[in-house]
Amino acid sequence: MSDSYSDGGDCTEHRTAVTEAEVEALVRGICFKTGPPRTVGVEVEWLVHELRRPQLPVTPERLEAAYAALRTVPLRSPLTVEPGGQLELSSPPAASLMECVGTVSADLDAVRAVLAGHGLELSGVGHDPWHAPRRFLREPRYDAMEACLDRTGTAGRHMMCASASVQVCLDAGHEEPGPLGYERRWWLAHHLGAVLVAAFANSPLVDGRPTGWKSARQLMWTRIGAGRAGAPPPGGEPRAAWARHVLEAPVMCVRRDGGPWHVPEGLPFREWIRTRAPRPPTREDLGYHLTTLFPPVRPRGHLELRMIDAQPGEDGWIVPLAVTAALFDDPEAAESAHRAVKPLAERALKLPAPHNPLWIEAARRGLADPELRDAAVACFAAALEALPRLGATSAVLDAVAEYADRHVTRGRCPADDLLDRVDGTRARAHARKDFPT
Numbered sequence: 001m002s003d004s005y006s007d008g009g010d011c012t013e014h015r016t017a018v019t020e021a022e023v024e025a026l027v028r029g030i031c032f033k034t035g036p037p038r039t040v041g042v043e044v045e046w047l048v049h050e051l052r053r054p055q056l057p058v059t060p061e062r063l064e065a066a067y068a069a070l071r072t073v074p075l076r077s078p079l080t081v082e083p084g085g086q087l088e089l090s091s092p093p094a095a096s097l098m099e100c101v102g103t104v105s106a107d108l109d110a111v112r113a114v115l116a117g118h119g120l121e122l123s124g125v126g127h128d129p130w131h132a133p134r135r136f137l138r139e140p141r142y143d144a145m146e147a148c149l150d151r152t153g154t155a156g157r158h159m160m161c162a163s164a165s166v167q168v169c170l171d172a173g174h175e176e177p178g179p180l181g182y183e184r185r186w187w188l189a190h191h192l193g194a195v196l197v198a199a200f201a202n203s204p205l206v207d208g209r210p211t212g213w214k215s216a217r218q219l220m221w222t223r224i225g226a227g228r229a230g231a232p233p234p235g236g237e238p239r240a241a242w243a244r245h246v247l248e249a250p251v252m253c254v255r256r257d258g259g260p261w262h263v264p265e266g267l268p269f270r271e272w273i274r275t276r277a278p279r280p281p282t283r284e285d286l287g288y289h290l291t292t293l294f295p296p297v298r299p300r301g302h303l304e305l306r307m308i309d310a311q312p313g314e315d316g317w318i319v320p321l322a323v324t325a326a327l328f329d330d331p332e333a334a335e336s337a338h339r340a341v342k343p344l345a346e347r348a349l350k351l352p353a354p355h356n357p358l359w360i361e362a363a364r365r366g367l368a369d370p371e372l373r374d375a376a377v378a379c380f381a382a383a384l385e386a387l388p389r390l391g392a393t394s395a396v397l398d399a400v401a402e403y404a405d406r407h408v409t410r411g412r413c414p415a416d417d418l419l420d421r422v423d424g425t426r427a428r429a430h431a432r433k434d435f436p437t
Helices: 006-013 020-030 060-070 097-117 140-152 155-162 182-199 216-224 238-248 269-275 283-291 318-329 331-348 357-368 370-390 394-406 414-420 424-429
Strands: 040-050 079-081 087-090 120-123 165-170 297-300 302-309
Touching (some): 020 269, 060 097, 087 097, 097 318, 140 216, 182 297, 182 302, 182 318, 182 331, 238 269, 238 283, 302 318, 318 370, 331 370
Antiparallel strands (some): 040 087, 040 165, 079 087, 297 302
């Protein structure tokens, strides 16, 4: 599973100005590395809360001390800190689902042990239920990101500092057509993605009150804007569509060595190439620009599925990883998933995800939407049949089956469990007015 443009990738080797034709060729070449699907990965983000009283805020000093201790722990998965102090473990590419699960589980055990020694814990929820967004990292990248995203409201700060997710990474697929072909997998990701939003929605609260949305985290992404957090228009050839989207997407910032980075307003990358102001963009700038785009499915050589809320419980993240891997990498399950979600495509109205009615209803209602529930039931059944063929252990099969019984077949998601733990009548009567239902 290649990562051709993470932190600039292979674009950083060239510092001469780029042309539009060069950008299109580079993006086409590096963002879809085709071939037989062989590897799987996962990026698990977590909020960090007080161990015994998670409603209490954690001071930056305590986070600093805990993270300094974590830097001394040998891990197989890179551990990074997000702008609001969230932690993210990014697995190395694994040759199998169970290899991925084993590596990340061992790393999480080590991380939890260190945090517990500092009176802290990892919290699996898509948006912090109690604390307002507060930036922990003070770096030029995040200063520029905050300044850019603040132009469209407060959603950017929520995304940066108060959200967490389970991001499943899968190979792009075969060059040839078929259930494992990259064009089919691209289409499936953008339609099955709405089902995954609904089935794993787990962020109904902000500031301790219901928002009226099962996934407020997904709502925040829609409010950031289509250029920054949207997919290309559907229906086109994936490489061409993504290259066009990259050129038309607004530039978040122009980096410089001294002082704050320049944050242009409404400057598409294509226009930056043409105007060459405030300086001509380079291949390194292209690589950085790609890291500032946050669509629900991001092609990074492999496909990064970014729509799943962080999950409760120490092992809750394994269920969406297993289900998603099965539905993409097992040919029979991929065909079943395609049939299950194809009727949903009409509800998208040929608009890009997540800014279309299908994705919006998935975030708002979760599996209370009957059509999304029916699709999820079919997809979980297909995944359960496929997982033994992928080498899944009985523990993983049992976890997926239990999740299906507890949530999917009942039209529920983890957000419903969280809402059940608050005073439903009183809380819903005082739902936030800035989250329209």
